[in-house]
Amino acid sequence: MDSSNKEHNAGYIQIPQIFYCYATQKPFEECLVCKKKLLESDTPYVIEKAIKKYPTYTAKDVVSEYAICLACNAEMQNSLSEYSKELINTYFNQRVDLMSRRHKMLKEHGPDIDAWLTNCLIYQTPVTDISEYQIYAYCEGSYLVFSAMPFMISGRAIEEIAEQLSPETKEVLDDFIDEHFGLPPELKELLKNRKLIHL
Numbered sequence: 001m002d003s004s005n006k007e008h009n010a011g012y013i014q015i016p017q018i019f020y021c022y023a024t025q026k027p028f029e030e031c032l033v034c035k036k037k038l039l040e041s042d043t044p045y046v047i048e049k050a051i052k053k054y055p056t057y058t059a060k061d062v063v064s065e066y067a068i069c070l071a072c073n074a075e076m077q078n079s080l081s082e083y084s085k086e087l088i089n090t091y092f093n094q095r096v097d098l099m100s101r102r103h104k105m106l107k108e109h110g111p112d113i114d115a116w117l118t119n120c121l122i123y124q125t126p127v128t129d130i131s132e133y134q135i136y137a138y139c140e141g142s143y144l145v146f147s148a149m150p151f152m153i154s155g156r157a158i159e160e161i162a163e164q165l166s167p168e169t170k171e172v173l174d175d176f177i178d179e180h181f182g183l184p185p186e187l188k189e190l191l192k193n194r195k196l197i198h199l
């Protein structure tokens with residue numbers, strides 16, 4: 001679909017600010033892994049952000065954030081163990097029907113991005129009651145596409161998944177953090193302990 005059609009399709013919006021790169025305050029420009037340019041053409045990719053809120057004041061801290069093209073995402077998923085892939089799929093399938101959710105959300109809220117991110121996908125907990133969470137969006141070029149994503153998932157659900165992952169998968173995820181996040185070791189450890197999961 002070309003850009004002019006997307007403007008008139010309820011399932012697409014220009015990437016909203018909440019999914020901008022925190023550092024630049026602009027849309028992500030390239031894939032974290034292969035550095036492919038994302039905003040040109042209709043390149044499909046996923047944006048993932050982990051956020052921590054501090055209860056005593058209103059500041060929010062973006063713990064990690066990246067955009068990854070679907071090709072690199074698929075490669076990453078393939079490197080997870082069969083056991084872990086199955087576990088992640090089962091966890092979601094037993095708790096949420098992403099396609100019915102999409103239908104319901106579009107019908108009730110249209111492209112209101114806040115509505116899509118207001119409650120934990122798994123537990124329905126409101127974001128105002130959650131101190132740590134992750135948000136995900138599926139995008140094509142400079143557009144966010146309302147599909148199985150966007151969604152918000154609470155730290156509680158993330159921990160449940162992370163706790164069950166195989167040691168091999170944890171290693172793959174840790175290597176991913178080591179390789180792609182230019183962070184000092186103490187921050188990497190923090191990120192690993194925060195149990196970043198990769199969907």
Ligand SMILES: [Zn+2]
Nearest residue numbers: 031034069072
């Ligand atoms: Zn890539």
